[in-house]
Amino acid sequence: MSAAEVASRPEQRSDAEVIAESQDEPEAFAALFDRHWATLHRYVVRRLGPDVAEDLVGDAFLVAFERRDRFDTGRADARPWLFGILTKLISRHRRSEAARYRMMERSSHETTAEEPADQVASTVSAVAVRPALARALAGLRAGDRDVLLLAGWADLSYEEISVALNIPVGTVRSRLHRARRKMRAALGDNNPLLVGEMAS
Amino acid sequence: MNEMEMLARMGRQLDQEAPPTLGRQRQRQRLLEAAGSPRRHRAIRIPRWGVPATAGLAAAAVATAVGVATVGTGSGSPARTPVRLDSASVTLTHAAQVVSLRTAITPRPHQWIYTKTVEYGTGSDGHHRVDEEWSRFDSRAEAYFDGGRFIVHKKSGESGIDSPQGAYTVLSSLPTDPRALLDKLSSLSGRFDKLPGDSGLDQNQLLYSRMVQLLRNAQITAPPRIQAAVYRAMATLPDVRIDRDIVDGVGRHVIGVHYGSRGGRRLLLDPKTYQVVGEETVWGGKPTAAEIEMAKTKHLNLNLPAGTVTSGLATEKVAVVDKPGQR
Numbered sequence: 001m002s003a004a005e006v007a008s009r010p011e012q013r014s015d016a017e018v019i020a021e022s023q024d025e026p027e028a029f030a031a032l033f034d035r036h037w038a039t040l041h042r043y044v045v046r047r048l049g050p051d052v053a054e055d056l057v058g059d060a061f062l063v064a065f066e067r068r069d070r071f072d073t074g075r076a077d078a079r080p081w082l083f084g085i086l087t088k089l090i091s092r093h094r095r096s097e098a099a100r101y102r103m104m105e106r107s108s109h110e111t112t113a114e115e116p117a118d119q120v121a122s123t124v125s126a127v128a129v130r131p132a133l134a135r136a137l138a139g140l141r142a143g144d145r146d147v148l149l150l151a152g153w154a155d156l157s158y159e160e161i162s163v164a165l166n167i168p169v170g171t172v173r174s175r176l177h178r179a180r181r182k183m184r185a186a187l188g189d190n191n192p193l194l195v196g197e198m199a200s
Numbered sequence: 201m202n203e204m205e206m207l208a209r210m211g212r213q214l215d216q217e218a219p220p221t222l223g224r225q226r227q228r229q230r231l232l233e234a235a236g237s238p239r240r241h242r243a244i245r246i247p248r249w250g251v252p253a254t255a256g257l258a259a260a261a262v263a264t265a266v267g268v269a270t271v272g273t274g275s276g277s278p279a280r281t282p283v284r285l286d287s288a289s290v291t292l293t294h295a296a297q298v299v300s301l302r303t304a305i306t307p308r309p310h311q312w313i314y315t316k317t318v319e320y321g322t323g324s325d326g327h328h329r330v331d332e333e334w335s336r337f338d339s340r341a342e343a344y345f346d347g348g349r350f351i352v353h354k355k356s357g358e359s360g361i362d363s364p365q366g367a368y369t370v371l372s373s374l375p376t377d378p379r380a381l382l383d384k385l386s387s388l389s390g391r392f393d394k395l396p397g398d399s400g401l402d403q404n405q406l407l408y409s410r411m412v413q414l415l416r417n418a419q420i421t422a423p424p425r426i427q428a429a430v431y432r433a434m435a436t437l438p439d440v441r442i443d444r445d446i447v448d449g450v451g452r453h454v455i456g457v458h459y460g461s462r463g464g465r466r467l468l469l470d471p472k473t474y475q476v477v478g479e480e481t482v483w484g485g486k487p488t489a490a491e492i493e494m495a496k497t498k499h500l501n502l503n504l505p506a507g508t509v510t511s512g513l514a515t516e517k518v519a520v521v522d523k524p525g526q527r
Contacts (some may be wrong), residue, residue, distance in 0.1 A: 001460070022235075026234075026235035026236070027232060027235045029231065029235055029338050030228065030231060030232055030235070033227075033228055033231050034228075035222060037227070037228070040243075041224070042486070043220060044342075045214065045215070045218045046211050046214045046215070049218075050218050050219055050221075051500055053221075054222075054223035054224070054226075054227055055219065055223075055227075055328065058223075058226075058227030058230050058231070061227070061230075061231050062231060062234050064229065065231060065234055065235060066234075069389040074402075074405075102527070129206055130210055133203075133206060133207060148207070151204070152204050152207040152208055152211065153207070153208070153211045157393045157394035158362075158393050159393045159394065159395045159409070160394065160395070162465070162481075166481055166511065167481055167510075167511040167512060168465055168479035168480060168481055168511060168512065168513050169393075169412075169413075169416070169465070170317070170416060170478070170479040170515075171319055171479070171481065171511055171512075171513045173362070174317055174319060174331055174513060175319075177331075177344075178331060179332065180203055180204065181344055181346055181353075182346070183203040183206075183207065184203050184353065185346050185347075185351070187203060187206070
């Protein structure tokens, strides 16, 4: 969710205020669910597929609820905290995550007739690189993949990832650089969609 | 299109391919039931996370956050180093004097910044990970080893705050008066990394974070007079604290600078040159969800004193070189 979306929410209370209120009135925590369910769910569907996503995000909210006294109320936005909990729950499904990427690596894509013509070309080129992206994702170390996907699929900043995973920002940066290199290598040196390489 | 844009596009496609969500309401109901009777739902699978809340942890929690620092080397029980609180302003003022006397290092646009880092602590899969990279100062290329292959990769030349040149440019634009420097930093909001809940952080914490970002990213290219001003500005913030005589994950004696007293993150400075040589996250005495989970999978002992390092990144070497591959 972008800052603009946050600002335009009809609900004006910050996440921190909602969590503070839920200390005395536990049901108030549902407001956090309503705000962030869709974002968290989408992220897990991307990583693990739709089958486990609903239960896993539900579990994440239960963990968050139990641990709400540990939320740093100095931070208005609870997303990094929630994504941190979510990441740890996802780590229990490491094998099925890797299997999902390997399946994507093998599968081909068929464009549907309903897709507007001007989107077909970009869809095709995107799908053409999906096996390579999936192979690269499967081959990353877990810590590097967490950082890459929190940046690429959850749109968290370095600072936010640092809070989510409880690692220094420099480590976030270093892991992201490493993961991006692996992605580029997997996409191939001659991929025309990528900025090319120079001779050293 | 770069690999991050491709990844984002892949994500959007996966969204489109996913079936509609049907169980949202059921999950919401689970949460409401837990909220109605929190004790009852503890029997589900989640509470394993609560197990480490032992007497040992409770004892750790009452210890002062800076009472003892333990440097996690990632192998077995970490060595303990005593720490004492020193006056942050005295140390940072001294740091400012030292760095203001050093020679400025301003690379030419086509020169490269070589960096060798070591990741350590419980968050690095239990062992150290060494990484080398070369970044051209004009942000037009970077170089690295990938599986024994040396790769030089072209980049767009955009130099955001994350690049040495971007951070250098912002630092160079700052005044040397500490108060004026902080005022200027307040006005540059758009250029910095988004913080979790910017609006919820107090202004000093935000300014501190921006100064850390600039020093970390500019590395040795930070203009000495400005770097000195940044240290003087940090010295004016009441919640900035210093940990003296700590040892980092690669065995160096360093000084830690952090904001507030509750564990968290600290910047590591060389005690002689006062250059930034690393960063760490420090155990505040209360385990985070991530730490408890790590304890389960990485055999991390949670009965650690407050001040234990859970994750660190040491910059072992930084140098300006003429060609990628030179060290």
